[in-house]
Every structure is written in structure tokens, then in C-alpha cells.
Amino acid sequence: MNLPAFSELRATFKASKRLLILLWRVDKWLFIGNAISVSVPAIVPFVNAYIYKLIIDLVVNVVSGLPFQYDQLYLLFAIRVGTLFIQDAAFSAQNYFEMLLWTKFPVHLYQSVLSKLANLDVQYFEDSSFKDKLEKVREAYAWRPLNMLSFLFYGYQSLLQFVIALAAIATLNWLLIFLFLLISIPTFVNQTNYAKITWGLWQQNSPYRKKFWYLSDLIQSGYSVKEIKIFQVASRFLSELQDIYNKFVKDNTKVARKQFRTNVALNLFGVAIYIGIEIFIILSAIARKISIGDISYFTTVLSSFQNAVNGLFRNGSSLFEAGLYVNEMFELLDTKPKVIQPDKGVKIKVDKPASIEFRNVSFSYPDSEQKVLDNFSLTIESGQKIALVGENGAGKTTLIKLLARFYDVDSGEILIDGNNLKQLDLPTWYKTLGILFQDFIRYEYPLKDNIYFGKIYEPENIKDIINAAKLSGADSVASQLPKGYNQMLGKTFEGGLDISAGQWQKVALARAFLKDAPILILDEPTASIDPKAESEIFERVENLSEDKTVIIISHRFSTVRNADKIYLIDKGKIKEEGSHEELMKQEGTYATLFNLQAKRYK
Numbered sequence: 001m002n003l004p005a006f007s008e009l010r011a012t013f014k015a016s017k018r019l020l021i022l023l024w025r026v027d028k029w030l031f032i033g034n035a036i037s038v039s040v041p042a043i044v045p046f047v048n049a050y051i052y053k054l055i056i057d058l059v060v061n062v063v064s065g066l067p068f069q070y071d072q073l074y075l076l077f078a079i080r081v082g083t084l085f086i087q088d089a090a091f092s093a094q095n096y097f098e099m100l101l102w103t104k105f106p107v108h109l110y111q112s113v114l115s116k117l118a119n120l121d122v123q124y125f126e127d128s129s130f131k132d133k134l135e136k137v138r139e140a141y142a143w144r145p146l147n148m149l150s151f152l153f154y155g156y157q158s159l160l161q162f163v164i165a166l167a168a169i170a171t172l173n174w175l176l177i178f179l180f181l182l183i184s185i186p187t188f189v190n191q192t193n194y195a196k197i198t199w200g201l202w203q204q205n206s207p208y209r210k211k212f213w214y215l216s217d218l219i220q221s222g223y224s225v226k227e228i229k230i231f232q233v234a235s236r237f238l239s240e241l242q243d244i245y246n247k248f249v250k251d252n253t254k255v256a257r258k259q260f261r262t263n264v265a266l267n268l269f270g271v272a273i274y275i276g277i278e279i280f281i282i283l284s285a286i287a288r289k290i291s292i293g294d295i296s297y298f299t300t301v302l303s304s305f306q307n308a309v310n311g312l313f314r315n316g317s318s319l320f321e322a323g324l325y326v327n328e329m330f331e332l333l334d335t336k337p338k339v340i341q342p343d344k345g346v347k348i349k350v351d352k353p354a355s356i357e358f359r360n361v362s363f364s365y366p367d368s369e370q371k372v373l374d375n376f377s378l379t380i381e382s383g384q385k386i387a388l389v390g391e392n393g394a395g396k397t398t399l400i401k402l403l404a405r406f407y408d409v410d411s412g413e414i415l416i417d418g419n420n421l422k423q424l425d426l427p428t429w430y431k432t433l434g435i436l437f438q439d440f441i442r443y444e445y446p447l448k449d450n451i452y453f454g455k456i457y458e459p460e461n462i463k464d465i466i467n468a469a470k471l472s473g474a475d476s477v478a479s480q481l482p483k484g485y486n487q488m489l490g491k492t493f494e495g496g497l498d499i500s501a502g503q504w505q506k507v508a509l510a511r512a513f514l515k516d517a518p519i520l521i522l523d524e525p526t527a528s529i530d531p532k533a534e535s536e537i538f539e540r541v542e543n544l545s546e547d548k549t550v551i552i553i554s555h556r557f558s559t560v561r562n563a564d565k566i567y568l569i570d571k572g573k574i575k576e577e578g579s580h581e582e583l584m585k586q587e588g589t590y591a592t593l594f595n596l597q598a599k600r601y602k
């Protein structure tokens with residue numbers, strides 16, 4: 001039996017303190033209500049037991065031939081009615097406040113965790129150890145802290161009961177205190193240790209749980225059903241799920257068995273002491289050291305004590321277990337941003353595209369040895385239209401992520417109108433960037449909102465939305481939908497319709513166009529759109545963006561041929577650069593690839 005590490009106990013203590021402070025801040029009446037309503041049921045049973053003792057002693061007096069004192073009896077019963085009523089009322093209040101707690105507090109937790117996640121750097125979401133942590137917190141953050149609060153309040157109730165019972169028992173014989181403490185300690189340690197083991201298992205199993213959720217999502221979600229059917233992979237996934245499940249069952253059974261054995265031994269020990277004290281009480285009465293009423297009183301104190309001890313163990317170990325989870329939640333809430341923004345950032349002009357310069361930039365992703373960019377330099381003048389082409393994995397998207405400061409460069413600089421990107425006020429910088437990422441969002445919202453989200457910080461203007469849709473071809477999507485711009489998209493919500501990949505892309509493009517940012521960056525914007533529609537879109541983009549800087553990443557060489565300058569990126573370096581004509585003349589890789597693609601389209 002090993003004791004929980006001091007650091008873990010301290011962590012639980014810290015989490016408890018923080019959680020209670022949080023509850024106090026969210027709603028102090030809820031805190032006070034819970035605290036009072038759990039205190040009363042801890043105190044009243046002792047008062048009741050004492051009154052009952054007085055009543056029995058009155059009866060015993062009569063039986064022994066003394067005159068019956070009716071006044072005292074009435075008074076005692078009146079008090080008894082009062083205390084029983086208070087106790088019942090406290091139970092009702094306890095339910096009421098607990099329900100309020102479970103209604104009010106989760107909203108706050110959701111808000112805190114989700115707003116934290118919404119504000120965390122993109123790089124966290126590309127980091128698998130952070131994702132592990134997030135997975136753990138995600139499973140439990142809405143209910144574990146509430147559980148913990150319950151354990152705290154009920155633990156406090158048991159503690160109060162424990163202390164009162166100890167004091168009451170001490171009036172019989174103070175040595176009895178030690179007997180009880182004796183049985184308390186090993187059980188407490190056992191329970192706490194159990195919590196630690198289950199927590200250890202949970203942590204250790206984290207990769208399996210991740211796999212479990214991944215596989216169940218894969219089977220449950222609609223997007224993968226087509227492939228799963230055709231490739232007939234379901235049985236493989238199901239058997240993997242079963243294996244993981246078997247492992248969970250085996251591990252947990254092992255812990256439960258171990259705990260069962262220790263518990264049985266400890267219970268035996270506890271019962272022996274309990275009976276010993278009962279005998280002590282009876283013997284004290286026979287020796288006339290205490291009254292007959294006292295037998296009832298001390299027996300009640302004894303069973304209350306036993307209840308309190310059980311409650312303390314149960315709540316204590318559950319508290320410890322919950323504390324470990326809740327700590328993870330607090331750790332997540334304490335996650336510091338990695339991209340540090342300057343206190344007073346440079347606010348660049350938002351009405352005109354800034355010039356962009358990558359100067360000797362080198363970059364590797366965290367936890368990766370591979371240099372994605374190695375001493376990379378590239379200048380984009382204000383209003384220039386450039387294209388980045390190159391194989392998958394060449395580093396094109398990484399350039400955009402660096403430009404959006406999702407990551408900081410390892411060395412070198414990115415200069416925006418001559419200012420280091422690290423000195424810029426990011427919200428202003430983002431206002432000037434309209435980026436359509438490859439993995440854009442398909443919002444399950446009406447078509448109109450899907451576009452409007454591009455300019456959410458301004459009031460909705462349907463005219464602008466339709467103009468943007470016309471530019472991207474989403475207008476023709478709207479005309480094919482029964483409810484036009486008000487058509488709910490996606491299959492999740494009632495009345496929703498799914499649209500094709502190319503149509504989604506047009507909607508996403510419209511969103512980027514609506515933003516009307518001076519710098520427009522499109523990463524594979526037309527991968528799912530047919531070449532004819534694509535060339536129409538780009539014609540319109542060129543007209544739209546005379547004074548804008550445009551950066552297009554594409555695999556399709558026809559998409560980029562009109563760019564002022566085309567950069568062929570290879571393994572994080574510029575291999576060839578120039579206009580389409582210049583590059584064709586060079587007869588290098590660009591020319592070879594262009595001819596290869598052109599042949600396919602002929």
C-alpha cells in the first residue's frame with residue numbers, strides 16, 4: 001500500500017481551492033446555499049439523539065418511581081419536532097442548491113474552456129500531445145468539476161459530522177478517539193491509492209481511448225461511410241474496437257478485484273472495533289457511569305461517526321480522483337499562447353495591401369527535425385499577383401501559416417511594410433488578410449451565413465453577399481437550391497441539403513471575397529472546381545483585385561499562368577521564378593510540368 005504522493009495531494013488541494021473560488025465568483029449565493037444546506041444535516045442528528053436521550057431518561061425516572069415531568073416532555077418533543085423539520089428542510093434545500101449548481105456551473109465551464117480553445121494558437125491543434133490532453137479534458141470538463149464540488153460539499157459535511165462525533169465520543173472516554181482514527185487511516189489510504197491507480201490507468205490508456213473515439217467516429221460519421229462500404233473495412237475497425245474494449249475491461253477488473261480484497265480485510269478490522277466500543281458503552285451503563293438514555297445517545301453518535309468516516313473516505317477518495325482530472329482542466333485553462341503578441345503592436349494600414357518580405361527565413365515544425373524552410377527569401381510588392389507552385393510537401397502552405405503568424409520563424413524575418421511581423425498588432429494584420437485555406441470550413445448554416453461569416457464584424461449586407469457569390473460562382477449554387485441563399489447546408493440539421501465539393505469551394509471562395517481584404521491568399525482554391533468554371537472565377541478575381549495583393553497556391557498550372565510572378569517551390573526553396581512566359585522559356589521543371597498537364601487537358 002503506497003501513499004499518494006504529496007505532490008498529488010497538493011494538486012488536489014490546489015484544484016479544490018481554485019474550484020471553490022471559481023464557484024464563489026460565478027455565484028456566491030449558490031456557494032453559501034450549498035454550504036449551509038449541507039451543514040445542517042451534519043449537526044441536527046446529534047441534537048436529536050441528545051434530546052431522545054433526555055426523553056428516555058425521563059421515562060426511566062418514571063419507571064424507577066419518580067414523578068413524571070410532563071412540562072419537560074412537551075418541551076423536548078416540541079424541540080424534536082423543530083429539529084426534525086429543519087433537517088427535512090435542509091435536505092430539500094440541499095437538492096435545490098445542488099440542482100442549481102448543476103444547471104448554472106456547466107455553462108460557465110463550457111464558456112471558459114471553449115473560449116480558451118478558440119483563442120489558443122493554431123500550433124496547439126497540430127500538436128499530438130496537446131490533442132491527447134484536450135481529449136482527456138473534453139471527455140470530462142462539463143461534469144468532473146461539478147462532481148468535485150459535490151465531493152467537496154459532502155466531504156465537508158462528513159468532516160463536520162466526524163468532528164462533532166469525535167467530540168461527543170470523547171465525553172465518554174477520550175481514548176476512544178484513537179481507536180477510530182486507527183481504522184480511519186488505512187481505509188483512507190486505500191481509497192486514495194485506488195483513485196491514483198484508476199487515474200494512472202486512465203492516463204496510460206489515453207492513446208487507446210483516442211483510438212477508440214477515432215474508430216467510433218469513423219463508423220458513426222456520415223463522411224466515411226462510402227469508403228468503409230466499398231473497401232469493406234468495417235470488420236477490421238470493429239475488431240480493433242473490441243480489442244481496445246477488452247483491454248479496458250481487463251484493466252478495470254484487476255483494479256476492482258484488488259480493491260475488493262483490501263476492503264474486505266479492512267472492514268473486518270472496522271467491525272471488530274465498532275463492536276468493542278458498543279460493549280464499552282453497555283459496560284459503562286452497567287457500571288452506572290452513564291444513564292440508560294446515554295446508551296441510546298452514544299450508540300447513535302457511534303453510528304453517526306461510522307457514517308461520517310465512510311462519507312469522508314468515499315468523498316475524500318472521489319475528491320482526489322476528480323481533483324486529478326480537474327487539474328488537467330485548469331492546466332488547459334492556464335495554457336499560455338506560444339505566439340506572443342507585442343503590448344503595443346504596430347497597426348498597419350488596412351486599406352492598402354502591405355508589402356511582404358520573407359528574409360532568410362528558416363523554419364521547422366516543433367518536435368520535427370525537418371527544415372521545411374531553409375534560408376528562404378521572397379518579396380511580394382503591394383498589389384502584386386503571385387503564384388506558388390510545387391510538389392506536395394514543398395512548404396507552400398507553411399509559408400502562409402508563417403505569414404498568418406500561426407507559428408514564429410526559427411530564424412530570419414518576415415517583414416510587413418518593413419515591420420517585423422512579430423511587432424504587428426495581429427487583429428489589425430488579420431483584417432488585411434483574406435485567406436482561404438485548403439481545409440476550409442463547411443458551416444452547417446444557411447448559404448447566406450456561410451458567406452457572411454467572411455465579414456462577421458460588420459452588419460449583414462445581402463447585396464455584398466450576392467456580389468461575392470457572383471464572383472466565386474456561388475450565385476449559381478444558390479440558384480440551384482430550393483431556398484436559394486436561405487438554404488440550410490449540410491445534412492446535420494433539419495431541412496439541410498448537401499452540395500458538391502466544388503460547390504462548397506465556391507461558397508468558401510465567396511466568403512473570402514466578401515472579406516474584401518487587401519491581401520487575398522487562396523490555397524488550392526479551385527481543386528474541386530472544373531477547369532471551365534475555374535478560369536471564369538479567375539478572370540473575375542483578376543478584375544476584382546486590381547489593387548490587391550493576391551497569392552495563389554495551386555497544382556493546376558492553368559490557374560496560375562496569369563500571375564505577375566510564379567514561384568516554383570521545391571523542398572522549402574525557390575527553384576524557379578518568373579512570369580509564365582519566362583518560366584516556359586527556361587524549359588526547366590515548370591515548363592515540363594506545365595506541358596505535362598496541358599497534354600492531359602487537350
Ligand code: ADP
Nearest residue numbers: 126365368372391392393394395396397398399
Ligand atoms: P505544401 O503546402 O507545399 O504541400 P506544407 O507546407 O503543407 O506543404 O508542408 C511542408 C512540410 O512540412 C511537409 O513535409 C509536411 O509534412 C510538414 N508539415 C506540415 N505541417 C506540419 C505540422 N503541423 N507538423 C509537422 N510537420 C508538418
